[in-house]
Structures are given as structure tokens and as C-alpha cells.
Amino acid sequence: MLEALNRIQAIVGNAGVVTDPVRAHSMLVDERRHYEGRAAAIIQPRTTRELAAAVRVCFDAGIAMVPQGGNTGYCGGATPDESGAQVLFSLSRMNRIRDIDVRGSILTADAGVVLAAAQSAVAVHDLPLPLSMGSQGSCQLGGNVATNAGGLAVLRYGTARELVAGLEVVLPDGRVLSDLKGLRKDNTGYDLRQLFVGAEGTLGIISAVVLRLYPMPRAWATAWLALRDIGDAVELLVSLKSRLGDCITSFEYISREALDLVLGSIPETRSPLNTSDSNYALIELAAFDDGAALTEEFERTLADGVAAGLVGDAVIARNEGQRRAFWRLRESIPEAEKRAGGSIKHDVSIAAGALGDFANEAIIATLEQFPRARLSVYGHVGDGNVHFNVLAPDPLAADDFKRDNARSVSSLIHRMACERGGSFSAEHGVGKLKRGILAELGDRVALELMRQIKATLDPKGLMNPGKVI
Numbered sequence: 001m002l003e004a005l006n007r008i009q010a011i012v013g014n015a016g017v018v019t020d021p022v023r024a025h026s027m028l029v030d031e032r033r034h035y036e037g038r039a040a041a042i043i044q045p046r047t048t049r050e051l052a053a054a055v056r057v058c059f060d061a062g063i064a065m066v067p068q069g070g071n072t073g074y075c076g077g078a079t080p081d082e083s084g085a086q087v088l089f090s091l092s093r094m095n096r097i098r099d100i101d102v103r104g105s106i107l108t109a110d111a112g113v114v115l116a117a118a119q120s121a122v123a124v125h126d127l128p129l130p131l132s133m134g135s136q137g138s139c140q141l142g143g144n145v146a147t148n149a150g151g152l153a154v155l156r157y158g159t160a161r162e163l164v165a166g167l168e169v170v171l172p173d174g175r176v177l178s179d180l181k182g183l184r185k186d187n188t189g190y191d192l193r194q195l196f197v198g199a200e201g202t203l204g205i206i207s208a209v210v211l212r213l214y215p216m217p218r219a220w221a222t223a224w225l226a227l228r229d230i231g232d233a234v235e236l237l238v239s240l241k242s243r244l245g246d247c248i249t250s251f252e253y254i255s256r257e258a259l260d261l262v263l264g265s266i267p268e269t270r271s272p273l274n275t276s277d278s279n280y281a282l283i284e285l286a287a288f289d290d291g292a293a294l295t296e297e298f299e300r301t302l303a304d305g306v307a308a309g310l311v312g313d314a315v316i317a318r319n320e321g322q323r324r325a326f327w328r329l330r331e332s333i334p335e336a337e338k339r340a341g342g343s344i345k346h347d348v349s350i351a352a353g354a355l356g357d358f359a360n361e362a363i364i365a366t367l368e369q370f371p372r373a374r375l376s377v378y379g380h381v382g383d384g385n386v387h388f389n390v391l392a393p394d395p396l397a398a399d400d401f402k403r404d405n406a407r408s409v410s411s412l413i414h415r416m417a418c419e420r421g422g423s424f425s426a427e428h429g430v431g432k433l434k435r436g437i438l439a440e441l442g443d444r445v446a447l448e449l450m451r452q453i454k455a456t457l458d459p460k461g462l463m464n465p466g467k468v469i
């Protein structure tokens, strides 16, 4: 081991090895503080060449490797185990924008570029990268692709998978798979690139990405509205889609409890409506003209929603400040949950038509078993994806509540989602946290194929072992 680590140090230089204990500690604990690992070394290469050479050393010496991006993942996928025998590869120093092809509308960047930095770099060219989420100030493009991240505009632009136009990947034996051409059409055999999207670092380390960019909308129409029921959100979305089509970029659901958590703990937030409804939605549309016609049709659709009893009340943001204030409410929910002692998180997806029934039944079933629990239900209803989070009755006893009940609460919610043809992990992945659930609830044939693919690409089982499968 020591000899291998010395060789890696010679490859990446002193600056490429993290020795500061405070920094190291932050990289060895996961975002939700569920896991704390140890590492033989934390390596931060600067280039694909350095990364590939260091991986090759690990492969030859039989050392397990754990890729890490911004360490914002919710499933413990980027945390090494407790043995102290694994090498953690942090991509943070691989943070170069390689190219912005304005004509081709594609961005080529090192995998360690932070999502917010990539957004700023392309915004200058009026070509937004339509991937955004609450963690964008820390998560990295490589991590986004490795988790097939979703976020707030999936409804219009898809998940990270749909945005990826090319990848460069360092394979577990140190070979580099380079697919950075960014071609829209390329039917030359198997689409290997897609194997690494959502693989959570179990098949290789993504060292660079090519992402599709889209034209910058000229105007937005953003509404905050009260709904009678989460099922009505789905009805409203159907009506909006039929009248406004592709203009809808986001359709987010927020329960009253989730909103109250934000209002109670995040400074300078206030409810956009003076109502005490139980359900809210944040809807955003984008236009490529001044947006006046779109806003008019939006208002008409919402008014029809009020007449039909789907919508209680609604307010459309009058200016950018108000639009941002609406989004702040939605984006602050994870932080507000944290401040309330944290939650038992669930990230389930279900066919849009069944989402309302699922959510209502899951609320009843959860409160039957845990009558005093607080619920924070919110999410990307437009994608059939809801975060169904369960909080302790008393924030001061949150750790005890989570420790004692996480397994049974999660089993209940995951089973309910899977029994209705849904998924127990819509966007957060599997990592370490949900590996057992995948083994239990996953499709047998799919699991067999995943194991075969893993064995082919990573025959020594060195790449992020103990994660996903």
C-alpha cells in the first residue's frame, strides 16, 4: 500500500494529496451525516492524465477507489468505508471549462467543475445549462452525471442523462474512454456513455463531460398557487400542458407542512398567499418573446382552474425579485428540514396519474403508524417525483426518532411506491443507503445484468465497492 501511495503522490504532487485534517474530515462524512469513513489517502488530481495514472497504480496494487464530486449526494455513495484501505479520488481540482461551442450549443468541461460555475460560464453566451438544484453551489458536473441528477427543470429538459452529449471516463484499470465529440447522431454500436450516467461511480471515474445547452428564454411567468389536493396538481398540469405545451419548465408541489418549516426557520421568507391551504404549487413557464401572450394564456388557464375547483388562489410574480422569492421558498425546504433536526427522506416516483392517490394513501399509512410524526411532502410533481420526508415530532429528539424509525418508515413508503409500479429512488440514486432495498425490490434480471456489466468493466471490484450493487 505504502509504495503505491508514494507512486500516486509522485504523479499528483504534494498539492494533489489532501493532508489538512479539517478538509479531509469534511470529505469523509456524507452530506446527511449518515456515514463517516476513513481513507488511505485523499487524492486530488488536476488532469485526466494524472487521474488515469493514479487509478492505474490502484488497479495494479488492488486498492479500492471511491470517486467524489461535491459530496452533496443523499445516499452515501461518495463516502469510503471504515477500513481506511480505500483511496478517495476527489475531482475538485479538475475544474476547467474546456470549451463552450456556441454554434453547436455544447459545453465541454472537466468533471470537477461546480454546477453553479458552469451555469455562470455559459450564461454569458445566453445559453443556459438547464440543470439546477439546491446543491448547485457545491455539486459538480461529474457528480451530476454519475447520479443522473434531476432538479428543477426536468419537465422541460430532462434529467442529466438527456443533457449529456459526451463523456470522458477513466476506467477501473486506468484506461481512458474518450467520447467527447458531442455529436447528436452517432449510431456506431452500443451507447457506452449511458452506462456511466447514474452508475454512481461504480464503473469508472468521469473526468470530463459534454453537456447540451439551450437558448436563453427572454421572459418567465412564475406562479405560486394554492391547491385543494396533490392530485389536483396533476390535473392542473395536464390542462396546462394541453394549452401551453413545452413552455412549462417547472411544476413543483409544496405541502403546507414543508412551507411552514421554511417560514419558521429561513430568514426573510413569507408566504406569497394569505391562505391556510394544505397544498401549493410553484409553476414556471418560459417564453422566447416578451412573454405577454404566454402570461395571458397562463392567467386564463389558472382562472379556469379556479372555476373548476382545482386552484384555490394564485399569484403570478410581478418582477424578478418576486420570482426569486417564490423559488427561495421551494429551494429552502431541504435546509429547513435540516434545521428542524433532519428527516427520514424518501425520493419516490410514480406514474403521474397515480401520484395523488399514492401521496394521500402514504400520508394516512405513515400517520397511522407514527401518529405524531411531522411530514414534509414536496417535489417535482411534473416528473411524477415526490419527496416524502418524515420528521420527528420533537426536533430535539430527532436523532433518536430517525435511528429508531428510519427502517420501518422507509420500508413502508418504498413498498407502497413499488407496489404501485413506482420507483424507490427517483433522482437521488442508490449509493450505500439504498443498496439493500435495490437487492430486495429490484428486478431480478436487471440486477443480474448490472452485476455482469460491473464484472466486465471492473473485474477486480475496485471501483466504489459496496455501492449500488
Ligand SMILES: Cc1cc2nc3c(=O)[nH]c(=O)nc-3n(C[C@H](O)[C@H](O)[C@H](O)COP(=O)(O)OP(=O)(O)OC[C@H]3O[C@@H](n4cnc5c(N)ncnc54)[C@H](O)[C@@H]3O)c2cc1C
Pocket (backbone or CB within 6 Å): 031, 066, 067, 068, 069, 070, 071, 072, 073, 074, 076, 077, 078, 091, 111, 112, 132, 133, 134, 135, 138, 139, 140, 141, 142, 143, 144, 145, 146, 147, 148, 149, 150, 151, 152, 200, 201, 202, 204, 205, 206, 207, 334, 335, 427, 428, 431, 464, 467
Ligand atoms: C440542498 C440539496 C438539494 C438537492 N437537490 C437535488 C435535486 O433537486 N435533484 C437531484 O437529483 N439531486 C439533488 N440533490 C442531491 C445531490 O446534490 C445530487 O445527487 C448531485 O448530483 C450530486 O453531485 P456531487 O458532485 O455532490 O456528487 P457526490 O455527492 O460527490 O457523489 C455522488 C455519487 O456520484 C459519484 N461521483 C461523484 N463524482 C463522480 C465522478 N466524477 N465520476 C464518477 N462518479 C462520481 C460518487 O462516487 C457518488 O456515488 C440535492 C442535494 C442537496 C444537499
